[in-house]
Amino acid sequence: MGLLRGVARTAVVAGTATAVSNRVSRRQANRWASQESYAEPQQQAPQQVYVAQPAAPAAAESGDVIAQLERLGKLRDEGVLTDAEFSAQKARLLAG
Template identity: 50%
Template sequence: MPGLLRGVARTAVIAGTASAASGRVQRRQAARFAAQDAQASPPAAEPRVYAPAAAPPPVSPPAPVAEAGGSGDAIIDRLTELANLKAQGILTDEEFAAQKARILAS
């Protein structure tokens, strides 16, 4: 039995030594890689703080297009577009009436 205990003890010592040496190597490599990373990468910038977006500017009604003679289809298309803007709430009744009068007068 003494030979068996001696073999087990010897194996334990060798394994412990190998484990300790491996741990030192890992710590040394980790320190080296950390130093290389610190040199390679620039320092972290302050996080940017973004202000909330401002409300979009109000949409102006479409400008009347000056047409020579004004075809019926073009007038209908412009009146339809104007009615859609009013339905969406972009134009008030007064603005709608004024633009409609301009389109029909052309």
């Protein structure tokens, strides 16, 4: 019984540490990105122009939406996305 409790406690601690580490990494990446946006214009690379691709057929879009929803659900389950972020992205996907 003591061994099982120790294993469970270790799993909880490891899971918590992973979640905290991921959150710290995301925040740090966001800070670096915001600092780079304030960099001097001479240091920035020239802007590239992207051409919009034509829309895929409707049948492929429905499968793609399902795949994207599954990925969003996985990210939410892993703690990368909050419930609010998940809901916002889900609404955006379903709205088309």
